[in-house]
Amino acid sequence: MNFREFGWNGLNFEIPEDARFTRFAGDAKGGSFVFESDEYLIEGKWEPIPKKRQSISVIATTLIEKMSEKYKKRGRISGQSIKVLERKDARVFTHDALFMIVKEQVDERFYLWYCDESNRIMIMRFIFKIFDETSKKIIRKVIESLICHKEGPNVWSLLNFRFEAPKDFYLTEAKIAVGRAHFVLTAKKVSSFSEMISTLIVDYYSLANVVFKDTYNNIGEWFRKNYERDLFRQLKKRKIKFISEEPKKLSTHDLLIKKGISRSGFSWRSTTLYTNLSWYCQESNRIYTVTMTSSLSKPFFLKRKTSEIEHTRHLESLLSSFKCHL
Ligand SMILES: [Zn+2]
Ligand SMILES: [Zn+2]
Numbered sequence: 658m659n660f661r662e663f664g665w666n667g668l669n670f671e672i673p674e675d676a677r678f679t680r681f682a683g684d685a686k687g688g689s690f691v692f693e694s695d696e697y698l699i700e701g702k703w704e705p706i707p708k709k710r711q712s713i714s715v716i717a718t719t720l721i722e723k724m725s726e727k728y729k730k731r732g733r734i735s736g737q738s739i740k741v742l743e744r745k746d747a748r749v750f751t752h753d754a755l756f757m758i759v760k761e762q763v764d765e766r767f768y769l770w771y772c773d774e775s776n777r778i779m780i781m782r783f784i785f786k787i788f789d790e791t792s793k794k795i796i797r798k799v800i801e802s803l804i805c806h807k808e809g810p811n812v813w814s815l816l817n818f819r820f821e822a823p824k825d826f827y828l829t830e831a832k833i834a835v836g837r838a839h840f841v842l843t844a845k846k847v848s849s850f851s852e853m854i855s856t857l858i859v860d861y862y863s864l865a866n867v868v869f870k871d872t873y874n875n876i877g878e879w880f881r882k883n884y885e886r887d888l889f890r891q892l893k894k895r896k897i898k899f900i901s902e903e904p905k906k907l908s909t910h911d912l913l914i915k916k917g918i919s920r921s922g923f924s925w926r927s928t929t930l931y932t933n934l935s936w937y938c939q940e941s942n943r944i945y946t947v948t949m950t951s952s953l954s955k956p957f958f959l960k961r962k963t964s965e966i967e968h969t970r971h972l973e974s975l976l977s978s979f980k981c982h983l
Pocket of ligand 1: 752
């Protein structure tokens with residue numbers, strides 16, 4: 658069985674290649690996801706650590722109670738309740754954790770722990786149709802490779818591509834569809850006299866040489882015909898005057914780079930920098946288009962400038978970490 662890297666909302670681990678990423682919600686503070694195959698289900702869940710901290714054992718008991726309630730609601734025969742088959746100490750990454758096996762219809766395996774570094778209660782849940790050697794191997798691989806906190810940027814890795822983004826960029830939008838994926842990460846810094854908002858939009862389109870038969874090998878034309886209007890709408894702008902920059906390379910691909918700037922407001926002024934990178938990746942047969950925006954709003958009497966340096970720095974670290982085919 659082969660495994661691949663998964664990175665999502667500040668959580669990283671190795672997942673079997675045949676696992677489908679089927680559900681997700683929330684952001685790095687609180688959220689969840691589900692991986693599925695015909696044989697198993699793996700769920701990850703996290704929420705902020707509450708001010709009144711309870712022991713992980715109490716969290717586990719609450720979880721079992723909630724399961725029992727659901728069980729009752731589904732109208733199971735009375736007297737048939739949830740059984741805890743095993744409960745023991747475990748380790749996940751650098752943390753003490755609790756492992757338990759709870760019997761509902763099938764056995765469910767849980768790992769629960771506090772990650773103080775990322776301020777989250779983490780819960781991993783494993784359900785297998787048949788629990789055998791392969792199941793053991795999957796759990797071991799997921800748990801042993803799991804990283805729930807780290808220094809430096811977050812690694813986003815799924816659907817055969819990966820990139821890194823600073824930790825203060827939170828997931829604010831995600832759509833995964835056949836032939837297309839769309840992610841928006843947003844960072845906000847607000848003080849009484851200014852507001853800095855940075856966004857990172859990452860889109861890809863699959864089967865590019867079929868879907869965009871006429872334009873996939875002329876990315877400038879592809880951008881104008883198929884993406885520009887959609888991008889303006891997303892950025893809530895009627896139009897942005899883009900200027901093409903000197904092309905750069907990402908691995909073997911030629912990047913089309915466009916830059917723009919917009920200003921608005923009278924007493925409270927905002928300046929926004931835009932950079933778009935678009936390219937065709939032969940290996941994955943995808944067109945990728947990535948947009949970074951940095952916007953600074955402030956009262957007219959403040960002389961502060963948009964941080965072009967920070968914008969460029971974000972862009973460069975994104976580029977150096979971006980892998981469009983694995
Ligand atoms: Zn951690
Ligand atoms: Zn590529």
